[in-house]
Amino acid sequence: MDRKIEEILKRNQLSVTSGRKKILELFLQQEGALAHSDIEKRAGEKFDRVTVYRTLQAFLEKGLIHSIPTADNSIRYALCKENCSGGHHHDDHVHFVCSACGNTVCLEGVTVPPIHLPKGFTAEQVEMLVSGVCKSCNS
Amino acid sequence: MDRKIEEILKRNQLSVTSGRKKILELFLQQEGALAHSDIEKRAGEKFDRVTVYRTLQAFLEKGLIHSIPTADNSIRYALCKENCSGGHHHDDHVHFVCSACGNTVCLEGVTVPPIHLPKGFTAEQVEMLVSGVCKSCNS
DNA sequence: ATACAAACGCAACATTGTTGCAAATAATTT
DNA sequence: AAATTATTTGCAACAATGTTGCGTTTGTAT
Numbered sequence: 001m002d003r004k005i006e007e008i009l010k011r012n013q014l015s016v017t018s019g020r021k022k023i024l025e026l027f028l029q030q031e032g033a034l035a036h037s038d039i040e041k042r043a044g045e046k047f048d049r050v051t052v053y054r055t056l057q058a059f060l061e062k063g064l065i066h067s068i069p070t071a072d073n074s075i076r077y078a079l080c081k082e083n084c085s086g087g088h089h090h091d092d093h094v095h096f097v098c099s100a101c102g103n104t105v106c107l108e109g110v111t112v113p114p115i116h117l118p119k120g121f122t123a124e125q126v127e128m129l130v131s132g133v134c135k136s137c138n139s
Numbered sequence: 140m141d142r143k144i145e146e147i148l149k150r151n152q153l154s155v156t157s158g159r160k161k162i163l164e165l166f167l168q169q170e171g172a173l174a175h176s177d178i179e180k181r182a183g184e185k186f187d188r189v190t191v192y193r194t195l196q197a198f199l200e201k202g203l204i205h206s207i208p209t210a211d212n213s214i215r216y217a218l219c220k221e222n223c224s225g226g227h228h229h230d231d232h233v234h235f236v237c238s239a240c241g242n243t244v245c246l247e248g249v250t251v252p253p254i255h256l257p258k259g260f261t262a263e264q265v266e267m268l269v270s271g272v273c274k275s276c277n278s
Numbered sequence: 279a280t281a282c283a284a285a286c287g288c289a290a291c292a293t294t295g296t297t298g299c300a301a302a303t304a305a306t307t308t
Numbered sequence: 309a310a311a312t313t314a315t316t317t318g319c320a321a322c323a324a325t326g327t328t329g330c331g332t333t334t335g336t337a338t
Contacts, residue, residue, distance in 0.1 A: 015304055015315060036294080048318050053295070055316095069208040069268065073326095094254065099263060107260075113252035115233065115267065120274030121246075124238060127268040128254065129208065135259030154284060154335055175325080187287050192326070194285090212295095 001025075012062040019047050023055050024064075033068050033076035033095070033104035068095045068104060069127065076104050092126045098134035105134070140164075151201040158186050162194050163203075172207050172215035172234070172243035207234045207243060208266065215243050231265040237273035244273070 005024050009016045026034060026042055034042075039052050056077055059065045068076045078095075094107040112126050144163050148155045165173060165181055173181075178191050195216060198204045207215045217234075233246040251265050 017304070017316060019317075049294085050296085050319085051317060058316095067210060069210045069212075071206060071208045071214075071266070073208075073212060073214045075210075075212045096256070096260060107257065110254065110256065113254060115252060115269065116249065117235070117269070117271075118246065118248065118274070120277050121235060121269075122272045122277060123269050124271040125269070127210070127270075129266040129268065130254065130256070130260075130262050130264070131266075132256075132263040133261045135257070138259050138261060156285060156335070158286075188325085189288085189327085190286060197285095 008064070012059075012064050014058060014062060014064075019051050020055055020058075022046065023052065024059075027065065027077075027079045031105065033078040033106070035074045035076045037074070068106075069129070070097065070104070071129075071131075078104070078106050081106075081108050092128075094128040094130060096134065097129065097131045098137055099131055100133050100137035103134060147203070151198075151203050153197060153201060153203075158190050159194055159197075161185065162191065163198075166204065166216075166218045170244070172217040172245070174213045174215045176213070207245075208268065209236065209243070210268075210270075217243070217245050220245075220247050231267075233267040233269060235273065236268065236270045237276055238270055239272050239276035242273060 002021070005021050005028070006016045008024060009020055014020060022043055023039060026039060036052060036056065039056075040047075040049060043052070056065070060067065060077070063080060065077045066080050068078060070076060092112045094110045094112060095104060096107050097104045107130075112128050115123070115126060117123055141160070144160050144167070145155045147163060148159055153159060161182055162178060165178060175191060175195065178195070179186075179188060182191070195204070198216070199206065202219060204216045205219050207217060209215060231251045233249040233251060234243060235246050236243045246269075251267050254262070254265065256262055
């Protein structure tokens, strides 16, 4: 596990430090999105707030994670599946927010349907945000 | 104009005050979404920050405006066309953020395509966020 | 016009995000 | 393996953004 984590960091040209290992581990454990505050809490009081900000930013820049806009003004971050490595781009995809448990997940399998824009508008990226009840809360 | 504004406020069971009239006027003038900071700036130094917060919240609750999540963690607000009056709900719709001018608009005419979720997931609301270049910036 | 209810501004505070810099840690070189 | 270099970290200080309580002002209803 530890080895895997270091590998991922190196593959993304990130020097491996205890903070980055810990935060990446959180992402790997939790199959969902994390807000900054989640990370602060779960990482214990071990790391400075600033470090968390900078780590997330570094992860973002390397394309290890991507950000998910939410309605409640708290950006969440989630691992990119097949490292959107290289640039910042990642394929359009669908995010699901459960209104029961509050969990946010990426629905990687679900494709974003094509959309018809008015004349003159050009689309670059499409983000879909579905809210509802997730699998575990429905059963 | 002033009459129209008062009418809208009354229709939504909001007492008409100078602050609310001013902010509603901003929304009517600007055919796009406004962030809290926009409103503070454009309203001049006339109103307290707290008043703006509370006004937006009141407008939200009455269904006069709705909030639009954005990627940069700055919630924007836009008038609901046919007052989503009554409750908080408004129909699913598409928001467009122009990467050139930064303007955010609701594409009311564009319908959100149906989406196929994995088994066990139930959708309640769908939000689409398209980024790209808008009509005026494309010409 | 008066009484009542709601909204306002102010102050104080909590939370969230940013920046500069010295010390600590990781990567690289010898 | 030790020394050099580059990066990251934590701290402190700050800026921006939200929130709450409360006395005063303003709107609404009688």
